[in-house]
Amino acid sequence: MPVRTEIVAGAGGLLFPVPAVSPASMANSFADARGSRSHHAVDIMAPRNSEIIAVDDGVIAKLMVSAKGGLSIYEWNPDRTLVYFYAHLQAYAPGLEEGQTVRRGQVIGYVGTTGNAPPNTPHLHFAIAQVGDKDRWWGGVPVDPFPIWR
Numbered sequence: 001m002p003v004r005t006e007i008v009a010g011a012g013g014l015l016f017p018v019p020a021v022s023p024a025s026m027a028n029s030f031a032d033a034r035g036s037r038s039h040h041a042v043d044i045m046a047p048r049n050s051e052i053i054a055v056d057d058g059v060i061a062k063l064m065v066s067a068k069g070g071l072s073i074y075e076w077n078p079d080r081t082l083v084y085f086y087a088h089l090q091a092y093a094p095g096l097e098e099g100q101t102v103r104r105g106q107v108i109g110y111v112g113t114t115g116n117a118p119p120n121t122p123h124l125h126f127a128i129a130q131v132g133d134k135d136r137w138w139g140g141v142p143v144d145p146f147p148i149w150r
């Protein structure tokens with residue numbers, strides 16, 4: 001699976017989604033195996049209820065509750081070429097809803113362990129996908145966000 005960092009690296013970069021954590025302290029888990037598949041995301045370990053901010057201006061595409069991701073958010077970037085995915089949230093920011101415009105840096109949720117995250121390992125699972133269809137917030141080609149924050 002190609003790593004398309006150049007797609008976002010030229011766009012002024014992205015904020016790091018958990019301000020309580022320094023990206024310099026993180027290991028890149030993008031290429032790690034998760035079962036038979038690659039992870040294609042980064043796991044940002046942080047105290048439970050740490051604030052999660054929007055990495056970019058955009059629109060909330062979908063608020064999803066699933067067995068794996070738990071409470072999760074899909075956010076479109078402004079031109080709907082990228083989707084940012086935030087998972088295992090403890091809670092959404094109050095009033096957050098689908099179709100809502102969010103600003104870069106706005107608090108959208110809180111770190112937790114919902115879904116299949118280990119109960120004593122609160123973290124944000126964060127992923128970026130490049131999508132080819134402006135109505136599809138799912139699927140897409142994984143982009144490694146890690147080099148952007150370096």
Ligand SMILES: [Zn+2]
Nearest residue numbers: 041042043125
């Ligand atoms: Zn993960």
